[in-house]
Amino acid sequence: MKKELGIFGLLAVLCIVTAIINPRFISLANLTNTANLIGIYGIFSIGLGLVIITGGIDLSVGSMFALAGVILSIALREWELFWPLAALLVIALPMALGWVHGALVTKMRIQPFIVTLCGLLLYRGLARFIAGDNTKGFGNAEGFTTLKALASGKFLGLPMPFVILIVVSIIMWFVLHRSVYGRYLFAVGRNEQATRFSGINTKRVIASSYILAGLLTGIASILLAFYTNSISPSTHGNFYELYAIAAAVLGGCSLRGGEGSIIGILIGTALLQVLQNLVNLLGIPSSLNFAVMGAVVLLGVMADSFIGNRNQKKVA
Amino acid sequence: MSPLLEMRGISKGFPGVRALDKVDLSLDKGEVLALVGENGAGKSTLMNILGGIYQPDSGSVFVDGKETSIDGVEAAIDLGIAFIHQELNVVDNLDVAANIFLGREPRIKPFGLVDRKKIHADAEPYINRLGLDIPSDTRLDKLSVAYQQMVEIAKALSLNARIIIMDEPTSSLTLTETKRLLELVKELREQGVSIIYISHRLGEVDEIADRALVLRDGKNAGELKREKISHDNLVNLMVGRDIDSFYVESKIAEAPGHFQARGLRSNRYPDQEVSFDASKGEILGFAGLVGAGRSEIAKALVRLDTTSDARIRIDGNEISVNTPKDAINNGIYLVPEDRRAEGLVTAMSIRENITLPDLDNYAKWGLINTEQERTATTEQVAKLKVKTPNNETLVQNLSGGNQQKVVLAKWLSMKPKVMILDEPTRGIDVGSKAEFYHLMRDLADQGEVIIMISSDMEEILHVCDRIAVMHEGRITGVLDREDFTETNIMQLAVGQNVAAAHPPF
Numbered sequence A: 001m002k003k004e005l006g007i008f009g010l011l012a013v014l015c016i017v018t019a020i021i022n023p024r025f026i027s028l029a030n031l032t033n034t035a036n037l038i039g040i041y042g043i044f045s046i047g048l049g050l051v052i053i054t055g056g057i058d059l060s061v062g063s064m065f066a067l068a069g070v071i072l073s074i075a076l077r078e079w080e081l082f083w084p085l086a087a088l089l090v091i092a093l094p095m096a097l098g099w100v101h102g103a104l105v106t107k108m109r110i111q112p113f114i115v116t117l118c119g120l121l122l123y124r125g126l127a128r129f130i131a132g133d134n135t136k137g138f139g140n141a142e143g144f145t146t147l148k149a150l151a152s153g154k155f156l157g158l159p160m161p162f163v164i165l166i167v168v169s170i171i172m173w174f175v176l177h178r179s180v181y182g183r184y185l186f187a188v189g190r191n192e193q194a195t196r197f198s199g200i201n202t203k204r205v206i207a208s209s210y211i212l213a214g215l216l217t218g219i220a221s222i223l224l225a226f227y228t229n230s231i232s233p234s235t236h237g238n239f240y241e242l243y244a245i246a247a248a249v250l251g252g253c254s255l256r257g258g259e260g261s262i263i264g265i266l267i268g269t270a271l272l273q274v275l276q277n278l279v280n281l282l283g284i285p286s287s288l289n290f291a292v293m294g295a296v297v298l299l300g301v302m303a304d305s306f307i308g309n310r311n312q313k314k315v316a
Numbered sequence B: 001m002s003p004l005l006e007m008r009g010i011s012k013g014f015p016g017v018r019a020l021d022k023v024d025l026s027l028d029k030g031e032v033l034a035l036v037g038e039n040g041a042g043k044s045t046l047m048n049i050l051g052g053i054y055q056p057d058s059g060s061v062f063v064d065g066k067e068t069s070i071d072g073v074e075a076a077i078d079l080g081i082a083f084i085h086q087e088l089n090v091v092d093n094l095d096v097a098a099n100i101f102l103g104r105e106p107r108i109k110p111f112g113l114v115d116r117k118k119i120h121a122d123a124e125p126y127i128n129r130l131g132l133d134i135p136s137d138t139r140l141d142k143l144s145v146a147y148q149q150m151v152e153i154a155k156a157l158s159l160n161a162r163i164i165i166m167d168e169p170t171s172s173l174t175l176t177e178t179k180r181l182l183e184l185v186k187e188l189r190e191q192g193v194s195i196i197y198i199s200h201r202l203g204e205v206d207e208i209a210d211r212a213l214v215l216r217d218g219k220n221a222g223e224l225k226r227e228k229i230s231h232d233n234l235v236n237l238m239v240g241r242d243i244d245s246f247y248v249e250s251k252i253a254e255a256p257g258h259f260q261a262r263g264l265r266s267n268r269y270p271d272q273e274v275s276f277d278a279s280k281g282e283i284l285g286f287a288g289l290v291g292a293g294r295s296e297i298a299k300a301l302v303r304l305d306t307t308s309d310a311r312i313r314i315d316g317n318e319i320s321v322n323t324p325k326d327a328i329n330n331g332i333y334l335v336p337e338d339r340r341a342e343g344l345v346t347a348m349s350i351r352e353n354i355t356l357p358d359l360d361n362y363a364k365w366g367l368i369n370t371e372q373e374r375t376a377t378t379e380q381v382a383k384l385k386v387k388t389p390n391n392e393t394l395v396q397n398l399s400g401g402n403q404q405k406v407v408l409a410k411w412l413s414m415k416p417k418v419m420i421l422d423e424p425t426r427g428i429d430v431g432s433k434a435e436f437y438h439l440m441r442d443l444a445d446q447g448e449v450i451i452m453i454s455s456d457m458e459e460i461l462h463v464c465d466r467i468a469v470m471h472e473g474r475i476t477g478v479l480d481r482e483d484f485t486e487t488n489i490m491q492l493a494v495g496q497n498v499a500a501a502h503p504p505f
């Protein structure tokens, strides 16, 4: 909890400073757009966070976005699938891929980094091939306006992705912090062997985290596709897995596994989005975007380990 | 002449615990000082201060009569203090020689590469001195806990230390290895090395200690000179009272063949089949040398080792056990040997550890009822007298013996039919041991089958109703209570025949 408090403080300071320097930060349009992005990024960051808590990693998220986006467009516009079916297909696909990742990790004992690195390359290539390297879009959404509204509309004045994120967060908070399954996720991440000796099917727990991450990636992929409204297969979703990893780590997840929280991941996500926003609003050259983000993540993690060490000293 | 080492008025607190309260300790050259006390009395903490791992809140340390501050492990090593920790500290993907000389590898000039020939040649004498018959290029993860422990001792020897701290060095050793170690301690004493020896096996203390220092609740409880050291005197100082009958009378077991295991095989000895019977209400001991395959058979029983398709019958009913979960569902529990690797998720709280194998029972619709968890934990913690500030304490912050109690609590909180305990009392103090034996007997009397693997000869001779002895992956014989002798067990353990022994079923 203390961990989250620290980074929440950082987020608050950042918001205040940005708002003072450029009041446009708290304009309705800007806040709405930021909330929209936090919604999209938050959903898949939570998924990746689960995988990280089991001690794994998923590098293929960005490429999955490209593949799912391309297929969504084709399904809706070329095959003219009934939109709920298309949405289901696009959610099921990353889940199936997650299932494969989980099986490779647990059954074949290949390291998650390798498995999903190969996924990253594979799905990007597939997306480009399927799309013929052409940009895909949704036109005027004829026949699937409902889906478009669900993905990029508003609810009570809030952008849909943000609303969906709230729902997802509440559910996942119970799953991770209150459920038996969540306890197993942490236990597996901290000591898989002892967990196995306690009669828990640790392989299933680990594998399922990839499927769950796939589910959230699938949902996010629809939101993202309608947010960008056009999918250029070679760049769509590029680096997104890294944003999620950065958000999770900022939010207190340890890449060694066994640590992390939903609240932390949410704050981490928000921090990264506000940071992007700040780069824009403060007129910092957007070429410096990544550099700013890298520096802040590093600082955040350093501060965290500094505080951690101090606490430990007190114990010892 | 001032003593070699003096610690004066050492105090140390942790959140919620006063681990040490003005403790004094002195040590002469060539002296073996036993440090004894109940679990959580502060023994390891005091030694961690001497070893430079913790800094005391107050108090001072004198070496050779000069006040010194030991502000790190290097400082301790420079002072000639070597520390063999209670929990193993080996790098198990490196070989024996590399572990012994970790951080002090012989180099080849000019590039500073490790001199592989020399490191192995240098390691050889230490390995021989401990009577280990293993090549110095064996990777540590290929060795049993006992051997890993011996490698740690070899490392301490190689430091040419003046003071060697041994924190429960024999807790994972069997009789032969323990004897070897005690011999070694005596040899070192002859050579003028001073040793601080922590152990819950009071027989060992009696055998080698020149003096015993007793801690109780973080305070000095008293000291015994060589001629005053005895089991009773030690216990009296440790717990402040006498312990009633140390061992429990065995009740006649009923229903022979109540539990049947057939065709067990392990990864380690895939060609050996082990089968045995146990009666309802019986405590069946498994004795043998380290590496005899006892733990492996235990793992095969609960399908943590899937080499064989074992057939298990309880009360005449064949039960199918295909996964560890099946074993648990059928009431067959294994309390594993290595508490830190297999028994506990040490970064989790006592509560989370105790409920882990049975979490579904504390949950409704998949959501955990924390209140229920707390109640169960409080009950178990009280029952086993785990010394802890509260139930939410992380297991890694408990003393070694108290961690072991949490492992036991974890499995006792469920209702077992067959309980397999692998070295259950490792690191547990005498008082708690006696209570634990009572608990085991109570469970047996309720009709459960208790299978206890133990390398503690005293324990196995006194607690069990029958003893199965293993040698190289097979049971060489089963002894009835009237034939329990150390000689019988040792003979079976090295694979010789004993007239009094029965076949296992």
Ligand SMILES: Nc1ncnc2c1ncn2[C@@H]1O[C@H](COP(=O)(O)OP(=O)(O)OP(=O)(O)O)[C@@H](O)[C@H]1O
Residues within 6 Å of the ligand: A315, B014, B015, B017, B018, B019, B037, B038, B039, B040, B041, B042, B043, B044, B045, B046, B086, B387, B388, B396, B397, B398, B399, B400, B401, B402, B427, B429
């Ligand atoms: N890092 C720590 N953080 C919090 N409490 C600690 C820590 N280390 C030890 N303690 C507490 O200090 C007390 C003394 O522990 P210590 O390990 O010295 O006991 P011990 O005498 O070695 O016991 P054992 O025989 O079980 O090994 C215990 O109550 C323990 O819970």
Ligand SMILES: [Mg+2]
Residues within 6 Å of the ligand: B043, B044, B045, B086, B167, B399, B400, B401
């Ligand atoms: Mg200790």
